[in-house]
Amino acid sequence: MNQEFLKACRKEKNAFVPVWYMRQAGRSQPEYRKIKEKYSLFEITHQPELCAQVTKLPVDQHGVDAAILYKDIMSPIPAMGLDVEIKAGIGPVIDKPIRTREDVERLGQITPEQDVPYVLDTIKLLRTQLDVPLITFGGAPFTLASYMIEGGPSRDYHNTKAMMYSDPETWFLLMDKLGDMTVTYAKAQIAAGAQAFQIFDSWVGALNAADYRTYIKPVMHRIFSELREEGVPLILYGTGARHLIMEWNDLPIDVIGLDWRISPREARQMGVTKALQGNIDPSILLAPWDVIEKRAKEILDEGMEEPGFIFNVGKGIFPQVDIAVLKKLTTFIHEYSSKKLG
């Protein structure tokens, strides 16, 4: 069993820098695209054998040091009573977005064993098959709320922020409900065998630090405090969140996921004490190998200045990325870092 990822989460000494890639299981893989011709995302996640296969593909292909369960952050939302459709090329779409106090009050809680048994079954199955740790994940309340209120992906989150600023009571009720769901959902996944849990607060960088402290930090603190007891590493990631990084550092988490606009050294100089995960700009993966290698080396050199560094992309892998590049990059990271650390 390859423990390097878990060691890095705990800031223990590594033999080499562990690596995995956000969206490593997905449309960059020809085998996945073939499966997607027959099944939707929801259909794949409802079939544990198939979902485990999709989750394992990148582990076998690229040699990464962790698997991340294939699913979508919106997966548990239908069980709360809100229909979600994942539309190709768009993302999660909700026909009846929530806008009022009544809409929020109507949202129910989930019972993972009844509502998402297939998620738990897939985790159990994967644990019998994998020789790397299994990460599972959920969306953070702000990011989930943004889809639920806007009705889909958004650039400006005007409606989400309008609720936050105009009706804080409804906003905090929504945060509470999504916080409860996240804790319940994560605990069930950890009980089923998840060895680390990452929360994607992908879009929270749209808020400034003062608003983060007022409207978001309390629920994030509660979620992570409640999950802390479970004993698995907790990771928090979002894009464009450099200005929130010291707020995140206050939370009871183990790892902060960086995007490409803050380097590992900068993060530590700003005072971040958590393990770090990141942060190559995935667009660079379209460039010639020498450009990729140079950038990877810069990131590794900074990352390895302290224990607790996991190599990853700064945002998810996207369809045009050549999987041969991911394999080559993984090998390079292992070789380069083992020379320095070994």
Added chain:
Amino acid sequence: MNQEFLKACRKEKNAFVPVWYMRQAGRSQPEYRKIKEKYSLFEITHQPELCAQVTKLPVDQHGVDAAILYKDIMSPIPAMGLDVEIKAGIGPVIDKPIRTREDVERLGQITPEQDVPYVLDTIKLLRTQLDVPLITFGGAPFTLASYMIEGGPSRDYHNTKAMMYSDPETWFLLMDKLGDMTVTYAKAQIAAGAQAFQIFDSWVGALNAADYRTYIKPVMHRIFSELREEGVPLILYGTGARHLIMEWNDLPIDVIGLDWRISPREARQMGVTKALQGNIDPSILLAPWDVIEKRAKEILDEGMEEPGFIFNVGKGIFPQVDIAVLKKLTTFIHEYSSKKLG
């Protein structure tokens, strides 16, 4: 003639904090929406009388201290040989995006007097009508290139960055051509009577600081150095660009436009020495008045700590904003700041 905006650009003492709003002329105004039922954006900008009317509307309605010429940053691109359509609810769309060296080589230069005479005529007309300064603007090379390469608005700019990282020679040729165009276009507008020039590098925050220095800063430095001789204040704005703010501060500009994720005090503490413009989150304008007033007061209190502050939104006004709120906010800013500064 109300000179407060120009005084603030030059960091001279103000009698009150001047205010204008990005996209103040636009879909938040019922009169504008009525005009848009009959004419497209391009059709409006081709008719100087009508375009002047649209530009003046918010000056008359809200009492702002500067007018900004109604047009789109993509306006000069068709004259370079690339067809652009502004699609409602989407933005600029280009059917044949540029991807190769040949595509970039084919781009021509503009002759403003021949290619966009209506822009110059509108400026001349407005100068006979306005009693506040007239700002005109252009898009920065990165932001223009992002539309030209992606073919429309984008979240990740993968193709744009792919060209930048993979083929720097073509990238710099594109930056040169867009830089030349920007200088030519701006000089013609200033000669026609524009009293300040703002460059929108709206999306450049997608790059990290190291890449900004390598791929963007040289052309920005050249543009502003060449425009410097014209003697009008130069403003640079982009969203999500907090991590680039000290790079911007090196450029020969007068004013830095802030989004809502960096406060005026923070910017100055980081070492910014330019005049500042910003930065209320436009989403707050959907909230009750007491929330708006509190936030405006916080921004003003910080902004007024040094001379050279212009109140604005941190990103453009959007359709749902009530114009009555903009009028009330403008009045509040004038009254509150004149008490402190007067």
